[in-house]
Amino acid sequence: MTTDLVLFWVPALVALIATLMVITRKNASRALIYLVVSLLAVAVIFFVLGAPFAAALEVVVYAGAIVVLFLFVVMMLNLGRSSVLRETRWLQPGMWAFPFILVFVLAIVMFNVFAGSGDETKGQEVGPKAVGAELFGPYLLAVELAGFLLLAALVGAYHLGRRYLEERREEAG
Amino acid sequence: MFGFELNWSYVLIVPLAAGTLLAVMFLQWWERRLLGWWQDRRGPNRVGWFGVLQGVADGIKFITKDDWVPPFGDRVFFVLAPVIVCASMLFVLGVIPFAPDFHIVDVNVALLWFLAMSSLAVYGVLLGGFASNNKYALLGSLRAAAQMVTYEVFMGLSVMGVVIHAGSFSLVDIVNAQADMWYVLPQFLGFVIFLIAGLAESHRLPFDLPEAEHELTAGFHTEYSGMKFALLMCGEYVAVIVTSCLIVLLFFGGWLVPSFLDFLPPLLWFGAKVLFFIHVFVLLRAAIPRPRYDQLMSLGWKILLPLTLLNLLITGAIVGLGAF
Numbered sequence: 060m061t062t063d064l065v066l067f068w069v070p071a072l073v074a075l076i077a078t079l080m081v082i083t084r085k086n087a088s089r090a091l092i093y094l095v096v097s098l099l100a101v102a103v104i105f106f107v108l109g110a111p112f113a114a115a116l117e118v119v120v121y122a123g124a125i126v127v128l129f130l131f132v133v134m135m136l137n138l139g140r141s142s143v144l145r146e147t148r149w150l151q152p153g154m155w156a157f158p159f160i161l162v163f164v165l166a167i168v169m170f171n172v173f174a175g176s177g178d179e180t181k182g183q184e185v186g187p188k189a190v191g192a193e194l195f196g197p198y199l200l201a202v203e204l205a206g207f208l209l210l211a212a213l214v215g216a217y218h219l220g221r222r223y224l225e226e227r228r229e230e231a232g
Numbered sequence: 233m234f235g236f237e238l239n240w241s242y243v244l245i246v247p248l249a250a251g252t253l254l255a256v257m258f259l260q261w262w263e264r265r266l267l268g269w270w271q272d273r274r275g276p277n278r279v280g281w282f283g284v285l286q287g288v289a290d291g292i293k294f295i296t297k298d299d300w301v302p303p304f305g306d307r308v309f310f311v312l313a314p315v316i317v318c319a320s321m322l323f324v325l326g327v328i329p330f331a332p333d334f335h336i337v338d339v340n341v342a343l344l345w346f347l348a349m350s351s352l353a354v355y356g357v358l359l360g361g362f363a364s365n366n367k368y369a370l371l372g373s374l375r376a377a378a379q380m381v382t383y384e385v386f387m388g389l390s391v392m393g394v395v396i397h398a399g400s401f402s403l404v405d406i407v408n409a410q411a412d413m414w415y416v417l418p419q420f421l422g423f424v425i426f427l428i429a430g431l432a433e434s435h436r437l438p439f440d441l442p443e444a445e446h447e448l449t450a451g452f453h454t455e456y457s458g459m460k461f462a463l464l465m466c467g468e469y470v471a472v473i474v475t476s477c478l479i480v481l482l483f484f485g486g487w488l489v490p491s492f493l494d495f496l497p498p499l500l501w502f503g504a505k506v507l508f509f510i511h512v513f514v515l516l517r518a519a520i521p522r523p524r525y526d527q528l529m530s531l532g533w534k535i536l537l538p539l540t541l542l543n544l545l546i547t548g549a550i551v552g553l554g555a556f
Contacts, residue, residue, distance in 0.1 A: 088309075088362065095355065115344035119388070123351025124381060127358065131377050134362050134370065186340050187401050 066107045074100035085146035087133045091126055098122045109184040242326070244336050249322045256469040257287035263514050270518040291462070299458035302364060309363035314460045317356030317467035320349045324474045329404045331487045331499040342403040343395065346478060347388050350433050354380045356467065357435070357442065361452035372451025375525060376442030379432055382532045386540040387429035393422040393547040394482045407486035416483040418550075421543040423483040425536055427512075430479065432528070434471035437517040441525045476509035 077097035084090035098121045105114035194202050261276060261283060268275025277283040301310055327342035329335035339345060354377055361373020395401060397418065398409040406415075416423050432439040443451030453464050480486060484505055487498030494501075523531070 088306075092309075092355075092359075111339060111341045112344070115341045115348050118348035119344060119351055123348060123354070123384070127351075127354050127377060127381055130355075130358055130362075131374070134358070134374065184340075187344075188399075 067104065070100040070103040070107070073097075074104065083150065085143045085150065087142065087146075088130060091130050091133060094129075095122050095126050098126070111184065112187040112190045113185075242336060245322075245326045248325050248336065252322065252325060252470060252473060253466060255473070256466050257291065258284070259469055259473070259510070260290070260465070261286040263517075266511070266514050267518050270515070294459050294462040297458040299460065300455075302366070302455045305365040305455065306363040309359040310455075311460070313356045313360030313363060314456070314463035314467065315356070316359070317353055318463050318470065320353040320356065321467055321470040321474050324349045325470075327403060328474070328477050328481070329407065329486065330502055331497070334499060335404065338402060338404045340400065340402045343391060343401045343406070343482075346474070347384070347391075350387070350471075351380075351384050353433075353467070353471070354384075356464075357452050360456070360464070364452070364455035366455055368448045369452050369454045372442045372448045372454070375448075376435060376452055379435065379439070379441060379528065382529060383429045383432035386425055386532070386536050387433060389537075389540040389544060390422045390425040390429060391482055393419045393543055396544075396547050396551050403481050403486075407481055407488060410485040410488055414483065414485040414488075419483060419543070419547070421539060422547075423479070425540055425543070426479065426482070428536065430475035431513070431516065432532075434468055434475055436468060436472065436513065438520040438522050439528060441522065441528060472510060472513050473506070476506045476513065479509050480505040 074097050077093045077100060080093040081090050081097060084093060098117060102114040102117040102122070105111075105117060264286070265275040265277070265283065268277075275283070276286040279285040279289045301307055324346050326336045327339060327345050329338065357376040357380070358373050361369040361371075361376070364370070394406060394415050397415055398406040400406060400409070435442050440451075442448075443453060448454070453461060456464060480502065487502040489498075489501050
């Protein structure tokens, strides 16, 4: 029981602190690395709660692919001291007021929802097979729609990239 | 309350990792000897019997060397990067079954764990180059990131054929499902693509464009020296060992051999197969020249990705129709 609690609370705490660091860092690359830590901590929580497939995908897709691309772009832009100064200007104490009000409203709603439900995790492990059966059973429509969306994004990205290449070709003569 | 329990046998990962690092020390000597033999030169043959202790000599050199951190770079990321490269690959050792009932953890997502860790290894290379604040290092790590993210895609897809056959992500189940036939036969295309992707993931020759010395000095590790450089190299070798283990487990039946060959214990057979594939990696390094970077990327997206998808489609159809 105690190890269970440790296994849940330690990653939960890490995730909270890392996420706080993400929004308060002025250096974009530092913030992204904290985002990775936060995602890994959430993956550990998934794993402990009995969802190893979700945990693995969290690491492969979010930490391993999406944030890598963010970091890639940050490195390409080579943001120097000027961007840190700009961030400092943006992150003044006064600008936190409105987000705090929003979070407060959200927190009230969340407490009401969770206080009433009283649900606990069953401690059952949901294996990859079960996830797949669910996705291609009751949630088939959502999976197909997500596929459409991704295809549209792919075609859009190709179109934008092609126009850029054609312009460069014309410039080259 | 929760689905996961902690087990004290998990601390065995520490001696396993230490043993692997020790093996790496001899492996790099052996690789250099083999390269020397195949390329018609001598290789390191001075320290100890046939140069066996070259690894020890190199270790002493690395430890006593000035451990320089560039003052113009990002200190935290610079120190963190080699640790990420090496640790992420060592973590994979925990889920590798070496023989029946000889593994540290058997999780039902072991294969995904390997893919997850190899995708985290990108951060080490990316941050290492970024923190060096040096144009060659930056170019090298940009190349590395693009190359590794690209090849990760079909590394993941190429093993899905095996997963379809075995019906599980657990490496123990995958090996046990190969009792009748090694998956290299029905999944030959998957095996070839996994081998190429594994080479690109561990960014070794011929796919070491991120550190191509003729154009980028030493690529992402230009500024590294001393033990940090040694750790980066260890990470590369551990990646080779881990990729060889995965090839053996996924496509060559792990510790399983035809029944007329099982006079040796399964652990030895597994070790022999892994050693064979490590030698294949070294031979590829000795024999094949580097491609150009755009050739590497277009090979990935234009040839390997469609092939992988085709392989997946055919495998799904065959297994779905019940031919195997």
